[in-house]
């Protein structure tokens with residue numbers, strides 16, 4: 290897992306549900322790049338067009354509520370999003386993100402659309418380069434940190450099953 | 457150490473004493489996937505060097521079946537092929553199946569004390585039978601196919617006590633919508649809800665499922681109701697294996713305890729675009745274009761009976777399309793036997809075989825811009841049942857049936873007199 294990354298902020302409000310992140314009619318593929326074309330298409334049509342590698346989603350409370358669709362974090366990963374920072378997350382989204390290796394951080398930021406954001410996971414700091422403000426966040430519990438370091442639940446499971454040697 | 461139901465079940469399944477806040481790997485009894493979430497789980501699974509734990513797996517195509525288009529046909533085929541490749545017995549084809557959560561309960565996979573996960577957020581429905589059940593992602597499901605275990609953060613629990621006698625036309629749906637209206641869509645975030653009280657004990661199992669089904673709409677990880685003799689009766693002849701009922705200790709610790717008096721609960725509606733946007737049905741009054749009766753929330757025979765009793769001898773309003781979707785083949789067959797289809801059809805409703813369909817804006821009942829639907833489903837998010845500028849109003853079967861007749865959202869008593 291990279292511990293330092295960043296890009297432009299895409300700012301959303303509270304209760305962004307998975308139907309907004311990726312509407313149900315596009316759930317016919319698991320290809321991240323394909324899903325990314327429709328990310329936020331109903332609520333922020335410019336997102337899939339203008340999002341750049343490394344960009345950061347900054348949201349309010351309960352980000353990712355709604356369905357269990359893993360298409361949601363995958364669509365964001367496919368769009369190049371380097372991490373999601375929200376005041377709080379819906380738990381299935383939070384788990385899905387961690388399990389597929391998309392960093393998710395609980396923090397409350399002061400940020401405007403398009404601000405430059407840098408994240409340092411090892412130090413637990415988010416820096417808003419546009420305003421100069423720094424925000425700290427709590428580190429993950431050890432088990433979750435271990436999963437993130439291994440790259441998610443799949444590499445961890447392969448290791449536990451003893452499948453990793455052949456790769 | 458006194459424990460909540462969540463702490464007890466997770467302790468048993470992790471084979472050690474655990475408390476809220478701890479992270480454990482616990483043994484899962486069953487893992488369910490549907491046609492939307494299965495393909496990604498299969499792809500991940502194929503990367504593991506082990507055969508699947510067939511006995512624990514349940515595969516249920518329901519969201520886009522009968523196949524809505526070529527892409528969904530490919531997904532459904534992937535499921536069928538995986539089931540046949542690994543000889544997975546618990547695969548339910550259309551014609552013998554239905555909406556995944558209804559089937560999990562009907563087919564006896566769900567029982568008190570079990571730990572069940574499903575790659576669908578409404579897996580929390582099974583809490584109604586005293587199980588700890590929660591929604592997971594596809595990748596997680598794949599790892600459960602392979603190892604039979606999954607990591608869980610043991611949640612804190614909130615207790616909801618409902619006592620007293622419910623009024624006429626008030627159902628489990630009104631109870632859970634009232635609770636969500638009270639605590640908000642993240643009111644139980646990361647927590648397990650325990651819903652108790654004499655009102656809940658008096659409810660049939662079916663309405664308890666409606667309550668647990670919508671725990672996730674308050675952000676809950678699980679929504680558990682203490683199991684009783686009604687659950688035992690329901691399980692007789694259908695449950696797989698043995699089970700043991702689990703109860704919270706008297707002095708277990710809760711992060712919050714809330715009490716409700718049943719007589720204060722009225723038929724309600726959750727207005728767009730959040731399930732917490734709750735108002736009495738009598739105060740809503742907006743005209744509707746569609747009325748939807750079905751889903752894992754309210755597509756059981758008991759729900760169909762409530763709606764049929766209101767629709768009997770009446771007509772659906774000329775400006776309204778009513779769609780009735782029994783949640784499973786069993787429900788469908790019973791409704792047919794009991795003559796409910798005749799009532800719906802005479803009233804001018806459209807009846808479909810079991811499917812998720814329009815509940816998630818998939819197909820068969822999708823809304824155009826500006827259209828409004830009163831629905832027994834569980835989500836009214838922006839664009840949930842179709843166009844972004846369409847609206848979904850959530851309600852119980854009585855409100856939906858009465859509103860279908862009135863052409864606008866009403867309290868059932870306005871139609872039944």
Ligand code: SF4
Pocket residue numbers: 518519555556557576578751752753811812813815816833834
């Ligand atoms: S009926 Fe609706 S809520 Fe239930 S599983 Fe199907 S899509 Fe999900």
